[in-house]
Amino acid sequence: MKTRSAIHARIRSLRNCLHWLPPAAVVAVLLGCASTGTAPKAPTPRDDFREYRQIVVLAMSLVDTAMRSLDEVSVQANRDPRPAYAAFARAVHRLEVDSIKVRAHTQAMRARGDAYFERWEKYLAGVDNEQVRQLAEQHRPELKQSFQQAQVASQQVREVFRPFLSDLQKLRAVLEADPSLLRVDAAKSLMLAAKDKGRQVQQGLDCLLAEMNSMTALLRPAGAAPRR
Amino acid sequence: MKAITKKLVLSAGLGLLVSLGALSANLVYAQAPWPFAPPTTPMAQRNAMNLVLNQVNWFQNATRTASSQSNNGYGLLTQQFQAVRDQYAGFKTTLKPQQLSLGANQLAELDAGLDIIQEAFTDYQTGMANGQSTYTALANMCRVLNQAIGVWAREFKQDCRQLRVGW
Numbered sequence: 001m002k003t004r005s006a007i008h009a010r011i012r013s014l015r016n017c018l019h020w021l022p023p024a025a026v027v028a029v030l031l032g033c034a035s036t037g038t039a040p041k042a043p044t045p046r047d048d049f050r051e052y053r054q055i056v057v058l059a060m061s062l063v064d065t066a067m068r069s070l071d072e073v074s075v076q077a078n079r080d081p082r083p084a085y086a087a088f089a090r091a092v093h094r095l096e097v098d099s100i101k102v103r104a105h106t107q108a109m110r111a112r113g114d115a116y117f118e119r120w121e122k123y124l125a126g127v128d129n130e131q132v133r134q135l136a137e138q139h140r141p142e143l144k145q146s147f148q149q150a151q152v153a154s155q156q157v158r159e160v161f162r163p164f165l166s167d168l169q170k171l172r173a174v175l176e177a178d179p180s181l182l183r184v185d186a187a188k189s190l191m192l193a194a195k196d197k198g199r200q201v202q203q204g205l206d207c208l209l210a211e212m213n214s215m216t217a218l219l220r221p222a223g224a225a226p227r228r
Numbered sequence: 229m230k231a232i233t234k235k236l237v238l239s240a241g242l243g244l245l246v247s248l249g250a251l252s253a254n255l256v257y258a259q260a261p262w263p264f265a266p267p268t269t270p271m272a273q274r275n276a277m278n279l280v281l282n283q284v285n286w287f288q289n290a291t292r293t294a295s296s297q298s299n300n301g302y303g304l305l306t307q308q309f310q311a312v313r314d315q316y317a318g319f320k321t322t323l324k325p326q327q328l329s330l331g332a333n334q335l336a337e338l339d340a341g342l343d344i345i346q347e348a349f350t351d352y353q354t355g356m357a358n359g360q361s362t363y364t365a366l367a368n369m370c371r372v373l374n375q376a377i378g379v380w381a382r383e384f385k386q387d388c389r390q391l392r393v394g395w
Contacts, residue, residue: 048333093368096351097375100344101383107340108333119333162347169351173360 049120052105053212059102059157060205066091066168067198073175074191077184085179092168103161106154117147124219131221139218146211146218153207160200167194266321274394276319283308283315284381291374295367302366305373306349312377313342316384327391334387341383345376 069088076084109116121143124136136143167190174187184191266272287308294301320328320335328335348369355365388394 093371096348096372097379100341100376100379103344104337104341104383107343108336111340112333112336116333116336166351166354169355170358173355173358173364176360176364 048123049212049215053209053216055102055105056205056208056212059099060202060209062091062095062098063198063201063205066095067195067202070168070171070191070194070198073171073179074184077179077181081179081181081184085175089172089176092165092172095165095168099161099165103158106158109151109154110158113151117144120147129221132219135219135221142218143215146215150208150211150215153204153211157201157204157208160197160204164194164197164201167197266318268322268324270394273319273322276315276322277388277393280312280315280319280384281381283312284377284384287312287377288374291370291377295363295370301370302349302352305370309346309349309373316342323391323393327393331387331391334383334390338380338384338387341380345373345380348372348376 066088069084069091072084073081073088121136121140125133127133127136171187171190171194174190175183287305290304290308294305297304316338323331351372352365352369355368356362360368
């Protein structure tokens with residue numbers, strides 16, 4: 001009898017303990033949710049400046065390849081023109097696809113104007129390297145000027161790029177069926193016009209790269225090796 | 229006397245019902261204004277991002293099949309491309325102000341990217357006007373669109389990662 005009452009008493013005390021279990025579980029879950037491991041992290045700003053420079057370099061190589069392949073079409077016209085034409089068509093296709101990034105950047109630069117540069121400034125103000133942060137603050141006017149010149153150059157690239165690509169597409173269509181000497185000769189004026197526009201695009205890209213390089217130089221800490 | 233009391237109770241009850249109805253209508257209006265503001269929760273962002281990427285896949289599939297349907301191909305591609313634009317516009321509405329501000333340049337580039345890709349449709353028309361056959365012009369356009377939207381989608385994914393979309 002004594003044992004039974006002792007067991008009942010233990011069960012009662014256990015039940016009393018169990019009353020705390022649901023709230024304790026809720027608290028535990030809430031604490032788990034508040035742990036830093038799963039907390040949403042802040043967006044990371046993009047290194048716009050470095051990325052844009054890489055895109056400009058890529059665009060320069062694409063335009064150079066297209067221009068060289070166009071030259072090759074006229075050089076090979078009196079021999080076997082097919083391989084030269086195929087290389088030219090490939091170069092135009094690559095230009096159509098891979099130039100999207102540089103064209104999108106230049107268009108966004110124009111659309112956002114100074115706000116585009118302000119994003120770069122904010123990024124530079126928050127970089128880990130203290131020397132770079134200080135250099136960005138110190139050379140703010142020069143960086144701004146370089147950005148404005150880059151904007152002008154990108155505007156030039158934007159204006160000439162589309163007519164240049166359009167000429168190349170026309171040439172691709174004209175020479176597709178028969179890239180013989182006769183056809184190439186007939187398309188001579190279109191070829192010259194395309195090359196002229198291509199040179200203007202190259203000049204614009206050269207200016208853009210020069211401005212990006214001078215910005216890089218301004219932000220390079222003393223003693224740091226230049227990045228290739 | 230009893231009848232008058234009954235009438236009074238009835239009219240009071242009716243009045244109470246009407247006023248409650250009007251109040252609840254106001255409450256409903258306050259809770260769900262029209263047009264609905266899109267949610268900016270991580271789940272909503274992930275869903276919107278996946279919808280964009282799925283639509284890109286549909287569009288890429290369309291570019292693979294459109295060159296064999298010379299008549300309907302162009303129309304099909306324009307429809308699918310417009311659907312990509314619509315999904316992307318929907319995605320942007322799920323972004324938080326901080327993401328919109330920090331990713332303003334990236335979003336402007338993505339917008340510009342779609343505008344540039346759309347130029348391929350004009351190039352197709354120009355190619356035809358320059359004497360290119362429908363088949364070749366459509367095949368060229370399909371190839372350009374397929375790869376160009378691939379480049380765009382890669383940028384989109386990278387930007388989503390940087391902007392912590394869905395986190």
